[in-house]
Amino acid sequence: MTEKASFLFPPTISALPIEGLDVKFPVGRIWCVGRNYAEHSREMRSDPERNPPFFFTKPSDNISTLSVLPFPPQTQKLHYEVELVVALNAGGTNLSPEESRRLIYGYAVGLDMTRRDMQEAAKNNRHPWSLSKGFDNACPISAIRPASLVGEVEQSLLTLTVNGDIRQSGRISDMIWSIPDMISVLSYSVTLRAGDLIMTGTPAGVGQVNVHDILEARCENVGELTVSYE
Secondary structure, rough: OOOOOOOOOOOOEEEEOOOOOOEEEOOOOOEEEOOOOOHHHOOOOOOOOOOOOEEEEEHHHHOOOOOOEOOOOOOOOEEEEEEEEEEEEOOOOOOOOHHHOOEEEEEEEOOOEEHHHHHHHHOOOOOOOOHHHHOOOOOEEEEEEEHHHHHHOOEEEEEEEOOOEEEEEHHHHHOOOHHHHHHHHHHHOEEEEEEEEEEEOOOOOOEEEEEOOEEEEEEOOOEEEEEOOO
């Protein structure tokens, strides 16, 4: 007989809604790929032709589905980065790109919010920059749309407007590393698991967010997300 586990206090599970279903997607880890669009790589002063994909993480409790968010503390330079989010419902290690494709449950559109001034200061001092990416509500994400309803996502257009003005725009096919390729590369560093999210990089045009700004993120055939800051 298996002994039932008990906890000192109730565990918190981060989760996202799934389009068309009454169940939620439990989120385990959030993996973010950096500089996966060539023009964004250049605007961040990096060479897209030389760098293999690199990854960083956000805590899963950074997820937000709220439409109005408080402006985060300790920053005067909050930046938006719109991204396609890939949700996995299976895992594995040392996977080929084709094996990686079979792990994909669905897609969402998300924002990798960044306290850029904190990140720049950390980089200048050769310190970790985890807190510049991982803070309360740092990861607004839309509902997950099952891959069976999305079809071929590669030609979908990913956009972000701020107060109605378009700031970022790029097709998924513009990525340096394809979705199966980046999942495969990541699987050689960690064992991927059901519930993992992968934020796949942002097009050029990242910029600053101010109080009362309205951000509208969209990915064709996937979903949309509207967030404002107070």
